[in-house]
Amino acid sequence: MPETGTLPGGRLPGDSLGFALVGCGRIAQKHAQILGQKQLPGAHLAAVCDLRQERAGALAQRYGVPAFIDMHAMMRQLRSAIDVVAILTESGLHADHCIALAPYGKHILVEKPMALTLDSADEMIRVCDQHRVKLFVVKQNRWNVAVQKLREALEQGRFGKLVMGTVRVRWCREQSYYDQDPWRGTWAYDGGVFANQAAHHLDLLTWMLGEPATVFARSRTALVDIEAEDTGAAIVTFRNGAIGIIEATTATRPKDLEGSLSLLGEKGCVEIDGFAVNRMKTWNFAEAQPGDQLVIEKFRENPPDVYGFGHVAVIRHVVDSIRNETPALVDGLEGRKSLELMSAIYESIETGREISLRFRPSLCRLGVDERRLRNSP
Numbered sequence: 001m002p003e004t005g006t007l008p009g010g011r012l013p014g015d016s017l018g019f020a021l022v023g024c025g026r027i028a029q030k031h032a033q034i035l036g037q038k039q040l041p042g043a044h045l046a047a048v049c050d051l052r053q054e055r056a057g058a059l060a061q062r063y064g065v066p067a068f069i070d071m072h073a074m075m076r077q078l079r080s081a082i083d084v085v086a087i088l089t090e091s092g093l094h095a096d097h098c099i100a101l102a103p104y105g106k107h108i109l110v111e112k113p114m115a116l117t118l119d120s121a122d123e124m125i126r127v128c129d130q131h132r133v134k135l136f137v138v139k140q141n142r143w144n145v146a147v148q149k150l151r152e153a154l155e156q157g158r159f160g161k162l163v164m165g166t167v168r169v170r171w172c173r174e175q176s177y178y179d180q181d182p183w184r185g186t187w188a189y190d191g192g193v194f195a196n197q198a199a200h201h202l203d204l205l206t207w208m209l210g211e212p213a214t215v216f217a218r219s220r221t222a223l224v225d226i227e228a229e230d231t232g233a234a235i236v237t238f239r240n241g242a243i244g245i246i247e248a249t250t251a252t253r254p255k256d257l258e259g260s261l262s263l264l265g266e267k268g269c270v271e272i273d274g275f276a277v278n279r280m281k282t283w284n285f286a287e288a289q290p291g292d293q294l295v296i297e298k299f300r301e302n303p304p305d306v307y308g309f310g311h312v313a314v315i316r317h318v319v320d321s322i323r324n325e326t327p328a329l330v331d332g333l334e335g336r337k338s339l340e341l342m343s344a345i346y347e348s349i350e351t352g353r354e355i356s357l358r359f360r361p362s363l364c365r366l367g368v369d370e371r372r373l374r375n376s377p
């Protein structure tokens with residue numbers, strides 16, 4: 001910890017960072033387990049909050065921390081014990097919660113997608129900057145060891161000119177998954193497979209291939225009754241000339257099949273598959289390097305579920321970045337990049353046209369509460 005390191009609340013450098021969770025639903029179980037069981041040195045669970053008392057109470061009891069139903073009461077009462085607030089609420093609420101919490105001066109970790117509209121993402125970035133808090137977006141697949149290995153090869157220039165990148169999400173979400181909470185599959189709070197499940201894969205594609213220039217997409221709602229899509233495909237052209245293909249569906253049956261990424265360049269190609277882009281499948285380069293023949297064997301651990309292994313790595317990175325004052329790998333501006341592609345995909349779906357980025361969404365329904373619009377004068 002550098003001398004200049006300023007932990008919120010006047011805590012001593014070297015103290016473990018206290019994380020407060022806002023939202024105690026499904027993904028909170030993962031965060032709470034890592035922090036509550038002190039799986040990482042330097043980070044612990046400080047408090048939990050959910051509008052649903054029973055959810056906050058259950059986590060509080062399991063990990064011996066205070067429970068709240070009002071996030072403002074939590075922030076006021078535990079100001080000196082909290083260093084980072086993790087926003088684990090419904091996607092369509094991330095922006096409101098981030099904007100409301102930033103003035104408390106605690107760093108913010110927000111689940112993916114960071115927001116559902118570009119305007120609200122911009123406001124999150126602005127407010128966090130204004131209050132001098134770091135904004136981290138959870139994109140845990142970036143820390144998958146196979147993905148890190150691919151990125152290393154990319155940074156070394158081993159691919160030469162990039163030709164094509166493909167991401168595939170072929171997961172299974174039955175009607176019962178969408179029915180468990182009213183926000184799932186709605187335009188206002190979730191979106192469909194592109195906004196929810198494929199948010200990780202859009203991020204990986206843009207991380208590898210850079211800035212998109214245009215996108216054309218199609219979608220349908222194939223096997224479930226939800227507002228948004230469960231199936232879609234998109235073709236992206238990137239400013240570096242490469243082409244990107246996105247195939248995304250939660251209508252794979254009867255179970256999850258894969259979450260994968262492939263990258264093709266003039267001097268090599270890499271494929272990573274598995275449930276959550278974890279398992280190195282192909283590692284072929286025209287110019288071999290020592291150790292290449294071991295890569296497939298070393299980088300092929302498939303996680304037990306589609307959440308993957310990466311949340312531990314994300315939280316470790318948050319701690320390091322705060323302690324050492326180093327940049328966040330996925331800060332607000334970085335998180336915004338895949339949100340921009342996501343919004344353009346939805347704009348293309350609505351208009352039936354290829355969309356050129358930069359653009360201002362006009363017909364894209366993601367993040368728009370149509371019921372509220374219909375009721376407004």
Ligand SMILES: NC(=O)c1ccc[n+]([C@@H]2O[C@H](COP(=O)([O-])OP(=O)(O)OC[C@H]3O[C@@H](n4cnc5c(N)ncnc54)[C@H](O)[C@@H]3O)[C@@H](O)[C@H]2O)c1
Pocket residue numbers: 022023024025026027028049050051052055069070071088089090091092093111112113138140181196307
């Ligand atoms: N990184 C990943 O792999 C991953 C996986 C699953 C979910 N997620 C993301 O995490 C977010 C939450 O998903 P989930 O499946 O856990 O949802 P969930 O519905 O299970 O949990 C959300 C919780 O937030 C609570 N909440 C809403 N408003 C609140 C407020 N003002 N104060 C306190 N609590 C409030 C709700 O009561 C609910 O319990 C979504 O954005 C989703 O996309 C990410």
